[in-house]
Amino acid sequence: MKFSVLAEAFERIEATTKRLEMMKYLVELLKATPPEIIDKVIYLTQGKLYPDYLGLPELGIADKLAMRSISMASGKPVSEVERAYKELGDLGSAAERLLAKRAQLAFFTQPLTVERVYATLDKIAKTTGPGSVDQKVKLLAGLLVDASPKEAKYIIRIVTGKLRLGVADMTVLDALAQAFT
Structure with missing residues (x-):
């Protein structure tokens, strides 16, 4: 799906x-x-x-780590992600806006499936030990690269624990x- x-x-x-x-x-x-x-x-x-x-354990992705992932996926500096977050008051909406105007689109993006998103989030939740923070940021950024702006909005909200449905x-x-x- x-x-x-x-x-x-x-x-x-x-x-x-x-x-x-x-x-x-x-x-x-x-x-x-x-x-x-x-x-x-x-x-x-x-x-x-x-x-x-x-x-x-749940995901354990703080706003700062999510901002790093958004920055990595969008090609924008973290300061711009922070600015969008302060302006919109929601990190998911900030991701949606920044990824809508990302500098370059990956040539080989694959449409995200529920299974892939869930498996990646599961991997993020279970990643521990030295270097795990950077690994989590990269895994999340990998999802965001393939995500549409709307998908990114909800992925970020899920990982930060602020889905608000x-x-x-x-x-x-x-x-x-x-x-x-």
């Missing part, structure tokens, strides 16, 4: 404050999701990688029930 489908659904969910509308968009998303990745889509929609009961756990459960009954 293309990550752009998920990003589009996130955008529609974010644009409404009505719980029933959110649920409608979630149900549509879940019905369009292949069964083998439904868990990944649910976790990403909640802004996490794993269920809470596993007690596994307004979707509660019960809304997700209700949407699952509606989608599969």
Whole structure:
């Protein structure tokens, strides 16, 4: 499943404050999701990688590290990323703006899939030890290089823990029930 489908659904969910509308968009998303990745889509929609009961570490990407990744992917200096962040108040929106006008587009970008994004985020979460910070920055920048501006917005929000969709756990459960009954 293309990550752009998920990003589009996130955008529609974010644009409404009505719980029933959110649920409608979630149900549509879940019905369009292949069964083998439904868990990944649910976790990403909640802004996490794993269920809470596993007690596994989350991503651990601070704003400063995300800024370095955005800088690397966009070709803009970190100071420009910081300026856009201060102006917009949201690092995801700053990434969207900066990547929309990136200096060069990679010639061999591959469309992002939910599976690839999830696998890369999982790798970021599990990367530890010496040099792990630089490795995390490079992994995230690699995703951003292939991402559309809208996809980058939501990837950054997921990794920084600021997805802000307004979707509660019960809304997700209700949407699952509606989608599969």
